[in-house]
Amino acid sequence: MSSVAPADLPVSKDKGSLEAAEEAEYGRPKTARVKKRLTSRTATIVSLIIAVLWTIPTFGLFISSFRPAELIRTTGWWTIFQNPGFTFDNYAEVLLSPSASSPQLGAYIVNSIAITLLGTLIPLVLATMAAYAFAWIKFRGANALFIFVFALQIVPLQMALVPLLQTFSIWLRPMQAWLHDVVPIIPEQNYAPVWLAHAMFAMPLAIFLLHNFISEIPGDVIEAARVDGATHGQIFFRIVLPLATPAIASFAIFQFIWVWNDLLVALIFSGGTQDVAPLTQRLAELTGTRGQAWELLTAGAFISIVIPLIVFFSLQRYFVRGLLAGATKG
Amino acid sequence: MTTGDLLGKILQVVMGLAIFAAIIGLLIFFIDKAPKRGRDYWQLAGFLTPALLFLAVGLVYPAIRTSILAFQDSGGAFTMDNFIWTFTQPTAIRTLINTIIWVLLVPTISTAIGLAYAVFIDKSRGEKYYKVILFMPIAISFVGAGIIWRFVYEYRSGERDQIGLLNALVVTFGGEPVQWLQTDPINTFLLIVVMIWIQTGFAMVLLSAAIKGVPTEQIEAAQLDGTNAWQRFLNVTIPGIRGALVVVVTTISIATLKVFDIVRTMTAGNFNTSVIANEMYTQAFRASEIGRGSALALILFLLVMPIVIYNVNVLRKQREIR
Numbered sequence: 153m154s155s156v157a158p159a160d161l162p163v164s165k166d167k168g169s170l171e172a173a174e175e176a177e178y179g180r181p182k183t184a185r186v187k188k189r190l191t192s193r194t195a196t197i198v199s200l201i202i203a204v205l206w207t208i209p210t211f212g213l214f215i216s217s218f219r220p221a222e223l224i225r226t227t228g229w230w231t232i233f234q235n236p237g238f239t240f241d242n243y244a245e246v247l248l249s250p251s252a253s254s255p256q257l258g259a260y261i262v263n264s265i266a267i268t269l270l271g272t273l274i275p276l277v278l279a280t281m282a283a284y285a286f287a288w289i290k291f292r293g294a295n296a297l298f299i300f301v302f303a304l305q306i307v308p309l310q311m312a313l314v315p316l317l318q319t320f321s322i323w324l325r326p327m328q329a330w331l332h333d334v335v336p337i338i339p340e341q342n343y344a345p346v347w348l349a350h351a352m353f354a355m356p357l358a359i360f361l362l363h364n365f366i367s368e369i370p371g372d373v374i375e376a377a378r379v380d381g382a383t384h385g386q387i388f389f390r391i392v393l394p395l396a397t398p399a400i401a402s403f404a405i406f407q408f409i410w411v412w413n414d415l416l417v418a419l420i421f422s423g424g425t426q427d428v429a430p431l432t433q434r435l436a437e438l439t440g441t442r443g444q445a446w447e448l449l450t451a452g453a454f455i456s457i458v459i460p461l462i463v464f465f466s467l468q469r470y471f472v473r474g475l476l477a478g479a480t481k482g
Numbered sequence: 483m484t485t486g487d488l489l490g491k492i493l494q495v496v497m498g499l500a501i502f503a504a505i506i507g508l509l510i511f512f513i514d515k516a517p518k519r520g521r522d523y524w525q526l527a528g529f530l531t532p533a534l535l536f537l538a539v540g541l542v543y544p545a546i547r548t549s550i551l552a553f554q555d556s557g558g559a560f561t562m563d564n565f566i567w568t569f570t571q572p573t574a575i576r577t578l579i580n581t582i583i584w585v586l587l588v589p590t591i592s593t594a595i596g597l598a599y600a601v602f603i604d605k606s607r608g609e610k611y612y613k614v615i616l617f618m619p620i621a622i623s624f625v626g627a628g629i630i631w632r633f634v635y636e637y638r639s640g641e642r643d644q645i646g647l648l649n650a651l652v653v654t655f656g657g658e659p660v661q662w663l664q665t666d667p668i669n670t671f672l673l674i675v676v677m678i679w680i681q682t683g684f685a686m687v688l689l690s691a692a693i694k695g696v697p698t699e700q701i702e703a704a705q706l707d708g709t710n711a712w713q714r715f716l717n718v719t720i721p722g723i724r725g726a727l728v729v730v731v732t733t734i735s736i737a738t739l740k741v742f743d744i745v746r747t748m749t750a751g752n753f754n755t756s757v758i759a760n761e762m763y764t765q766a767f768r769a770s771e772i773g774r775g776s777a778l779a780l781i782l783f784l785l786v787m788p789i790v791i792y793n794v795n796v797l798r799k800q801r802e803i804r
Contacts, residue, residue, distance in 0.1 A: 195602035202599050203615045206679065209630045210618070212647060216633065228645050262488065266495045270502070275536075277506060282533035289526045304537060306790045307545045308740055310762045310779040314551065314772055315544035337490040338497075347498065352540020355533055384525040385514040413623030415743040420767065426487070432625040436747050439629060446633065446645070453629040457622050464621035468614075 210457075217242055217454045221447035242451035255438055255448055257431065257455060263422075264412060264430040264456075266343055271350035271411040276404055278351065279358030280366075284392050286359070287367035288374055289384065298363070304356040312353065313420050320345045320421070341428050345421040350411050358403055365399035366392060398470075405470050409460050431456045505532075545783075551776035564777035576754050577761045580670050581785075584741060584757060588677045589734040593727065595678070596685030601715065604693055613690065617683035624680070628747030631676045635662040666754040673755055676744050681737065685730045692726035693719060725796065732793040739785055758782050 216229045220237045227235045246255045286298050324345055332340040369392065377387050393400075415432045422428040424437070435452050442448060509528050516524035555561040568574045596616075603612040619627060636646030637659055644650040649659040663669050696719055704714045720727075742759040745751055751760045758778050766775025 192602070192606070196606065199599055199602040199606075199612060202595065203612055206616050206619070206682075208647070209634050209679070210622070213630045213633055224645065226645075227643050228647070228650050230647070230650070259487065262491050266491055269495060270498050273499075274502060277502075278533045278536060281506075281529045285526055285529035289522060289529065291523070291526050301537060304541050306783070306787055307541050308759075308779065308782050308786055310740070310759055311548045311783055312541055312544035313779075314766055314776060315547035316540060319539060319543070335493070337486060338494055339490060343491075343494055343498065348536075349540065352536045355536050355540070359533060383514045384529065385510045388510075388529075409621060413625070415623070415625050415746065416763070419763070427491075432623050432743075435629065436625050436743075439632065439747050440750065443632075446636070449629050450633065453626045457626045460621040460623070461618070464618065 213450050213453060216446065217450035219447075224446045224450070242447045243455070246448050246452045246455065255434065255442075255452055256426070257434065257452055259426045260429060260431045260434040261455070263343075263426075263428055264432075267346050267350070267418070267422075267428075267430050268408055268411045270343070270347045271354075272404055272407045274347060274351040275354035275358050275407060276400065279355055279403075280362050280393070280396065280400060281388070282355075282359050283362035283366045284384075284388050286363050287369075288387070288392075301356055302360050305360070309353060309416060313416075316349060316352070317420060320348075324348070339425075339427040341423040341425055343428055346418060346428060346430075349417050349421045350414070353417065354407055354410075358407070361403055362396065362399055366396050369395050402470050405463060405467055409463065412460055548776045548779050551772055552780045554773055556773065561773075564773040567774055568777055568781065573754075573756070574761070577756045577758060580755065581739065581757045583670060584674055584677070585735055585738050587671075587674050588681060588738040589731045592678050592681040592734055593685045593689075593730050596682045596730070597689050597727075599682070600686045600690035600693055601719070604690065613687065616686050619680045620683050622680070624741075624743030625747050627676055627680055628744050631672075631679070632663070632748055635672055637661045663749050663755075664753050669749060669753055669755050673744055673748055676748070677738060677741055681734045685734065688726055688730050689723060692723035696722035728796050729793065732789050732796075735789055736786055736793075739782060739789075758785075 212229045215232060216224050218238055218240070219229065219232070220239050220241065223235055223237045246257045248258070250256070282301075286294060286301075328340055328342055328344060331338055331342070373391060373395075374387060377391055382390070412430075413432060414430075415436055418430050418433040419436075422430065422433060424433060431452075435449070435456055438445070438449060438452060509532070513525045513528035516528070552564055553560055553562070555563060568578070599612075599616060603609050606612070622630070633645075634647045635649075636644075637649055638644050638646070639659075644653055644659055646662075648662060653659055660668075662672055700718050700722070701714060704718050709717070740759050741757060742763065745755060745757055745760040746763070749755045751757075751764055756764070758781060762775050762778040762782065765771040765778060
């Protein structure tokens, strides 16, 4: 992990860069724009080519996911007009078919949602609390401790996997077994290890980002509350949480996308069964076992892509900010 | 998935939420009811302990333990064999070489394309849409990207129509179709293309914002001096965005060093395409060679560390200048 602080990035100015760009465009006198466009024809063509190149692979996958299996197997998706065909069967097959040889993605979608929900919430809450303590509770060694937490970002995930798995099998496994005995409906393999692993790995970056923001809340506000006799608990809930909402939202979206798209943590901590494994793990497995079943892979991949894409398009500004801030997590 | 399974999963989430809320609620309750004497310290402990506990269990202890495991054989005795294996076995050496190729190519090419694109579309019509197109792959999982590109590289033998775009192009221009992902060494470069496809958008957005931060006065002054567009770009824009360039290159380098999902999904490291992060997984969790896996993880750590430290220093200096 690295340390790209949002405050240091030019993008994290109040206006998203996209909006700023648009404003700049409208601000220019029309003649200047026309002149500029004429002189930069080559530039336009080159950027058009890049844009097309970048879109084609995803576009091909999207088209193919709606073509009948037989056509996918025998003809290229670009020949769609010579070989027309449209079907929802691929999606029905990957989502609904109960047969053992089908991907049965339904169960994995539920897992992905369950993992993402608490895998985002737990680190968010704990990191916000810690960030508050670092920013507003004075204690000796606060600075040194904060720098240490910050420095933990350089530990790659790979360093933590083996020992953490061992720790879980000693401490968490018996609790999971006990829970399964008490509530048989909950399988022995449950979400707990994946949730905890995601929460732990997210912590350094989350604390760092939220601290940057929370420490910039005006000290007068907090002092006034202190003088009025508010406890730290009250200040945290009534003042800090509402004021820090934008930063919390940015990190929440970043962590959401990160957990949703994660493969490595799932591979190590989920056990790989229908009970826990997320969508990404199932898809990775399918490319290994059913690598030629393109009607299943295209539809499955598109299902896994669509949720982050919705988040991306609807919350683009937060998304860009959060993603840039934490781009090197891992 | 039966209804029972689904109920069990929902119950797990509800229980997880309830337990977590209860723990946090209790914690806050005791923070507020802490004894008067040394109250600040109780409150501090309440706010800080959960996060520090998570860090200790999830990162500090594992990092130390992995560093020790890297120097142990399966019996627990001290050995250098894990590192000797890494630097002498042909497959392991190939893994290291591949990682170097990745980290040389991905940051430079992504940054170059991202920068060119950012400059070309700057202040053009529809800049917003141009940006979204290039940036979109970042929201797609590496697994999803792996499947997208495997489809592009798909191979059909004999006279059958090619369904992979790349082979279709090759055939159109009169070539023979190739089993791209099985052919060493081109396969490594084709995997690198996927990573470039993902990272270019990141570079572009960051650099585009930096370009807009270059003062217009400087550009106009250079214009009055009679410089052409290329000279202005080289002598005004580039120095103006130097900081952002460093951040982009280092950030992508770190992400590239740790690349795992792409290799896993597309070739699983077969056909001489493995990289350190993938080999670490294969050794530790598929072959049960914990020592070798730990050694590879440690090497990864040592490779990432200088870049991160450099990055932090650059950021700190930027902040001082401001």
